[in-house]
Amino acid sequence: MNDTAKPEKGALAKRLPLIAILIVAVIGFFTLREYLSFETLSDNREALIAFRDNNYLLTVLVFILIYVVIVAFSLPGATIATLTGGFLFATFPGALFNITAATIGATIIFLAAQWGLGDKLAAKMNSSDGAVKKIKDGIDENQWSMLFLIRLVPAVPFFVANLVPALVGVPLSRFVISTFIGIIPGAVVYTSVGAGLGEVFERGETPNFGIIFEPHILLPILGLCVLAALPIALKAIRGKKGL
Template identity: 80%
Template sequence: MSDMTETQKSGLVRYLPLIAIFTAAVIGGFTLRDYLSFEALRDNREALIVFRDNNYLLTVLVFIAAYTAIVTFSLPGAAIASITGGFLFATFPGSLFNIAAATMGATLIFLAARWGMGEKLAAKMEASDGAVKKIKDGIDENQWSMLFLIRLVPAVPFFVANLVPAMVGVPLHRFVISTFLGIIPGAVVYTSVGAGLGDVFARGETPNLGIIFEPQILLPILGLCVLAALPMILKLFKK
């Protein structure tokens, strides 16, 4: 009886990080929406610039920590955070700060999901037979392509791209590398939008957050998607 109780407690402990992330996401979605918005950035832009000029290193550290928390807890405002990185630090090194923070946040979600349920689910898929096993084998054979695709395709929600790899047993190093490299195109686009916010503020306009779906941006990204999928396509033709 005691052993069963300890096992149950151990199982509950494994889910605590996911529960904490889910709880913070729900609470943050209701309480932080007005603070993580373009309007908040616009209204506080002068104070942010003054603080950055007087405390550059501290601003970088606080920004990366805040962006990491936004991604980790799936809070609203990830796009605004990317734009803020460009506004405060220009396209470069702003892009580097954005990519680093997003990668760290994504990795924390990945680890929480893998520790909570991903390892068990991946093991069950590996031990199963029939269609489930074939799906797992297909994923394992094309992990790099799959990982880059879900990062490059703009329509795939970021949190989905963090959770799915954890559920199918993707190794940590593959997840981190593919995340860091895969989010570069989108991160550079949004950071460059933020770098031009001065003119946007001067005109009293709002930034175009849908710019990534415009042809001159979307077509090159789709080209990268085709390159990422090419190994899978070649394997399919060989079979």
């Protein structure tokens, strides 16, 4: 009885960080939506600017910490946080702060999922046969391309892009590098929108959150997606020729 209880307790302990993230995410979804909003940013913009002007380094550190928490616990408001980075710090270094914070937050989710589920699930997939093993092998053969692809495609939810790599055994260093580089295009776009919020506030308007889907923005990102998918397509073609 004791021998079986210890592994079960160990497995539960490993899953606690991921469980905590999921619980906080659910609570945050229902309680923080009104606070982490564009209206909140608009109402507090003067106070934020005054605090930044008097405490620039502290503002940077607090901003990055809040952004990390938002991403790590999948709280609502990641887009608003990105806009705030641009509003407070301009496109640069605002984009750098946004990308750094988002990467740290994503890595926390990745580690929690990998520690709680990833290693065990990856081992099962490696020892399995048939379709499951083929899927795992396909991901392993094209990890860099797949990781960049899920970051670049706007339709892939950020939480999903953080969780899936952990469940298929992607190495931490590869996840961090692909996340940092892969989110640059979208982060720069939304940070630049945030940098122009002063004029938006003066006109009493709201920012264009759908700007990333406009042709002059979307087409270059889709081009990057094609480049990321190209190695996968080439391997698939070579594989068919080999058959």
